[in-house]
Amino acid sequence: MSVPGPDLIYGVAGLGMFGLGLHHAMTAAAPLRRVLALKICAIGASFLLIVAAWRVAPGAIDAVPHALVITGIVVMVSAMAVALALIRRIRALQDGEDTQPGHTQAGDTQPGHTRNREGRQ
Amino acid sequence: MSAIPIPASEAAGLALMALGAVFFVAGTVGMLRFPCAVSRLHALTKADTMGLGLVVLGAAVMAGTGGAALRLALIWICVALAGALGAQLIAAFVRRHGGQWPETEASATEMPDTGTPEVGQ
Amino acid sequence: MTEVVLLPVFILMTSLGVAPLIFALPERAAGWRTALNLGAAAAKVALVGWLSWKVARGVIYEVRFTVLPGLEFKLQADPLAVLFIALSAVLWLITTVYAVGYLEKGPHRSRFFGFFSLCVAATTGVALAGNLFTFLIFYELLTLATYPLVVHRGTAAALRAGRIYLIYTLCGGLVLLFGTLWLWVLAGTTDFVPRGVLADVVADAPVQARVLFFVLIAGLGVKAALFPLHAWLPIAMVAPAPVSALLHAVAVVKAGAFGIMRVVYEVFGIDTAQALGVTAPLVAVAAVTILYGSVRAMMEDDLKRRLAFSTVSQVSYITLGVALASPIAAIGALAHLIHQGLMKITMFLAAGNLAEGLGVKSVSQMNGVGRKMPGTMVAFTLALLAMIGLPPLAGFVSKWYLASGGLAADQGWVIALLAGSSLLNALYFLPIVHRAWFGVESDAPARVPGRPRIGWMMTAPPVATATLVLVAGIFANAPFSPLEWTRFIVALEYLEPQP
Amino acid sequence: MTPAVMDGLMPHLIDWEVVAIMAPLLGALAGLVMPRAAAGIGIAAVGLTTLAVAALSWAVTTQGARMMALGGWGAPLGIDLRADGLAVMMLAMTAGVGLCISLSALAGQRARPAAGRPGVFWPLWLLLLAGLNGAYLSTDLFNLYVMLEVISLAAVGLTVMGGGAAALRAGFEYLMASMLGALLFLLAVGFVYLRFGRLDLMGLADLVTPGDPAMAGVLALMLVGLALKTALFPLHWWLPAAHASATAPASALLSALVVKVSLYIVLRVGQYLVPPTEGLVLLVGLAGGAAMIWGGIQALRAERLKLLVAWSTVAQIGLIFVAFARSGAAGTAESWKAAALLMLAHAVAKAAMFLAAGRIKDEVGHDEIARLDRSPVRPTLAQFTFALAAISLIGLPPSIGFAGKWLLMEGALAAGYWHWVALTFVGTLLSVAVFSRVMVPFLRFDRQRGPVGEHQGWALADAPPLVLALASFGLGLGAAQILTMLEVGEPFARATGAVLGGAP
Amino acid sequence: MSGIDPMLPFDVALALALVALSWAVLAAADRFAMVVLFIVLGLMVALAWVRLGAPDVALAEAAIGAGVTGALLLATLRHLRGPEAAPAPGPVRWSVAALVAGVTVALGAVVVAVATAPRPEGLAGPVRDNLPAxxxxxxxxxxxxxxxxxxxxxxxxxxxxxxxxxxxxxxxxxxxxxxxxxxxxxxxxxxxxxxxxxxxxxxxxxxxxxxxxxxxxxxxxxxxxxxxxxxxxxxxxxxxxxxxxxxxxxxxxxxxxxxxxxxxxxxxxxxxxxxxxxxxxxxxxxxxxxxxxxxxxxxxxxxxxxxxxxxxxxxxxxxxxxx
Structure with a gap:
């Protein structure tokens, strides 16, 4: 086995992160931990693409995987934002602090009349 | 390492960076060893900003061109500003929690009795 | 020559097309609904008359279009189909009249008549099917259309009976589906061809052909109420009278028998089946069913259950005739298809009248009903006597041909079987006749107050069918009589000179 | 851009593929900016998309498969949109079923504006439609990944739009599962790029050597990811809660359309990338069989109507995978057609069933199966639609579900795989039991409080589900034409050698 | 072997750090520590992208992956007080997770096989040729x-x-x-x-x-x-x-x-x-x-x-x- 180049090191590290993230994403109890596990999986998958870009030729790096990973990052942040919003909403419903189950305003037609209590600060 | 001739500017740059690294190490040791939260803040902000200044200087020397030096300086200023703001906010948080970094995670995020909203940073 | 004229489609549409209209009619539009129903029924009888006149001329109508690559939806009006359509069209007209009277002020009548005409459409489709694939489509549609009728009353008992009915008939349908699929994979086609299509397949895979035969017969046997698969028929008697009359005496049960006929004659071909040796077990099963049905009928006190068990045994006459593999027996079987229909529907309509008019549901309560409802009881008695096999009536004709067919196929014991079953028929039908006319009249008043008066719409149909039984028996040799028509069909199947 | 004007004149000149993707996108943007007019814009956009898809399918059926290189760059560098028989069928299915669901949603929202939340439903549904059309036309692996993400997030949005705690929890679980599936797919895309340096399916099909162990691993990873997204048996835990707790039009969209994308991609991967090995096909078939049985059992135990319908989706997905695996690895060249037909059948019938269930819930007020017969209100038309849809899902003739099951069993019998035929029968019997459980309260009239009214519960919103239910019978009779359309662009000719199949 | 690659120790250290940080994030008991570790992980990944010659990705990872995502997480932390209410998933989920993780580890072998395979020329060529246009x-x-x-x-x-x-x-x-x-x-x-x-x-x-x-x-x-x-x-x-x-x-x-x-x-x-x-x-x-x-x-x-x-x-x- 020749001396492992950076592509093999980071490739295996990426796969390790993917395995870790995958396992915790499915078995973690805390919703926040599952969301982070997913992001770690995404990072692991991105490693493969960036390593593929690097392997092409050390001089001329291939730009396509870079664009793909940037797209992946933006997609991941929007998915996480939705997940975190859901976590906040579920927790608020659980704690019963929230006063209405979420569909008080009929779409966006009439101006909101959210009867949420005045902020406690 | 084979003794390849290193140009003077690179040698000076490397020396400055080595010095900067020493300050970083000092800052980290300070953070680990100092007893209370506020003193750890000192170690971090002051030592690391100084260390970064030296590294930036070394990089500017190695880079040689004025434009690069200006950009590196800009980086240093931004980090310094952010460090200062961060330190102020963390110090205010610590002061509100009676001088000690709250142990349990629950108390860390829940509103202290003084009713002042805490901004997690 | 096959003339691609859409006559079969028109016949099918008279009931299939009318159903959605009836569904859409609001409940109170009774007038419209009755007009629509009777109009459709009359139109269908007229069209069938025209069709039989043309088919008698040798014209074969055919409509086909491909549903799946290599598979066609094919409607074909050959003489065998016309026989069955004629029966269902005439009896549908009569039963509609009866149903209108029977369900005078009941709930959900639009739904009832909608599914009623859907069911007749399915029966017509079963008759007109040109290949086993189309037959299967209408066979399943028949199940789905009859289920809401069986559970029409909506009571827990009706729904429980409906569930059993559905389990039996749907499983039968799925077994038939498997059989059709296997036939298609083996023979490459599911078409009904007078001499059968499986001659070459039987040659190279006799075992598979034999198993395929029994799978198909099992699938059809459920609806033909063969012995182990008949249990749903008595249970489904919980349905209203017109339903049990038309469906369980004519449509559903006859569809099964008709399917067996198609499989034996036009999928396997009678001589291939005989060569394969599958007809013998079929005869045995038919015989067992005949005896079993009669014995159970004797033990039943409830009138409709007794009639149901008698249907189980009577339908097996047809299967017996088909499986006896002799032209005369075949004539007997086909004739019995018609005659049994006429007789049985008279009995069920009469039983309906008794239940509605006098609240008489079991045989033991029938003392002296003859005087209370003379018209119905005359028709009822006539049908009973015909069923037993008294000479001038229709029952005797078909039994006579079945017996002589058995003799021709040197199956002597068939005569003994028929004689025995006639005796059994007598044993469970004559007490009814006796009680009705000579029974000591209990103090029950002539008309039970609160019971609706039995209008003409409920007494005329059984009388009409009873006269048909009489006519079919006496004028058996008339040009368009059922017997004559069956000779014409059998000639086609066997292509031998008239016996 | 005036696609409508030049509709019939020069179908081949207009890039209908681009219109099919961009029209719903523009509609969504307009709906977002003007929430009050969201419903009107929504219906117009869906209508326009249906028109574009109709023109596209006319062009493909008459002139054969169409390939379009976006930006003019060509396969390896740019992204190509290809419309062949399979893609066009899926597009037509999505457009047709989507139009009916939109009309039903419109009628529903007019009756109950608060629950329908038009301001959120229409933009999300149109973005979902853009994602679906994009996925069916795309031939690039990473583009498929991004389309899967668009569809997943929009679907989660539709799930949680209902607002209840159950909907939110189910939505979160759905999001986690579909993100995980997408990431497994992304990892597989990474491997493919690491191995071959290109991402376009058509190009990869020539580079891939069938026996390659690496590609077998990649295919396994993709299958696991896609199975998670389409809720194949062991990975189905998220589907019932998500589809049952969403609002009626949303759950119809989820169950009928969203689940199909991953199935479509499984077909494409099996066709272009690497033909599945015997073991993998058997595994997929067994998982499908287990899904049919487990889905059936759970549906029997479900108390609520929508939960029962959701569990029957799990069972039907299993059936579609059994159809794909029916005649072994060599037979997949023919089996995919049975799977495609069953997908169409399930989409049409399930959309009708969910809309009908929604109607019943609106009229009766609750959807607990046991107490359905207690209310005097009987939405007879919705119940009739539910029954028709059930007939197609069970697979009784002459529905298209029957045509699909016939193809499945015929191929299995011809290939001598009897176990798949037996499994299908068990599945059919289970679904008969499940749906007859719902029919009994419909036909029971001895326990309701008060007399049953005259034709109660009929409304305009009943029309779309009835049209869909009747369509599943019309399509059943026209199955031969659909199969010929699937042949256009012979999607599966290249993948596997011997074409097995008993069809003469 | 043309001598040890000067970056080898750095690469090994960074790779180990990344995996260790991922494990730390997923195993951290305290939610606040989990988020902070996650932000650090984001920055280290940005460093890895720079090492692998992908500056754009590093920028995006640092700005969006670590920055905005970190801010989102901290904003969500305010709502998640008290013990976790969500029940742990059942044994079925564990077995399925093990199965799926197994698929991934098996693919580790594929990575090694791929690493030794000939390097595909990727799309660098077409990008370079079409860049002027x-x-x-x-x-x-x-x-x-x-x-x-x-x-x-x-x-x-x-x-x-x-x-x-x-x-x-x-x-x-x-x-x-x-x-x-x-x-x-x-x-x-x-x-x-x-x-x-x-x-x-x-x-x-x-x-x-x-x-x-x-x-x-x-x-x-x-x-x-x-x-x-x-x-x-x-x-x-x-x-x-x-x-x-x-x-x-x-x-x-x-x-x-x-x-x-x-x-x-x-x-x-x-x-x-x-x-x-x-x-x-x-x-x-x-x-x-x-x-x-x-x-x-x-x-x-x-x-x-x-x-x-x-x-x-x-x-x-x-x-x-x-x-």
Missing amino acids: SGVEHAVTAVLLNFRAHDTLMEVVVLLIAVIVVWAVDRGLAAAHDPAAGPEADGLGPVQAGYARLALPAAVVLGIYLLWAGAHAPGGAFQAGAVLSAVGIMAVLAGRWRPEAHHRAWARAVFGLGAAVFVLVALGVGLGPGVAYEYPPHLAKPLILAIEAAVTLSIAATLAALFFGREPAPVSRSRGRRP
């Missing part, structure tokens, strides 16, 4: 906005969906948990205000520079969008600007702006001789820059809106977003 000098921006423009459009659509869903979901949330409650109360107004006065204008300039530099150097719409969203978040946190209810219509317009411009340009060029997305050569650069500017604005507004989560409710003194 793409209208921009920087390869990544050319791929993002010209060669694979369809992907990028759909990516902007994903962001749009996210903000629609978040606004739909968060509608009912009480304003009490509004992270942007404003700093005056804890007496840090002047510090934050001072910082804001100094840093925000510089950050805006930096954002626009990033957008412009994208044409010929690492940078581009997404990185610039992230920086501008940070400016927006800081402006509202520091109380410099307060979004009101009537801003809602404007906000929706800006969210959709990026996708709308992209679609109209893609279809517009499609009307002409070429196919959709085929920018005429001489117009390529201005068109791409126009698209990038619109996309940057949309991303900035969307990411800031995602941070604050709820629509600016009209009644109470609640906070909204918008730079």
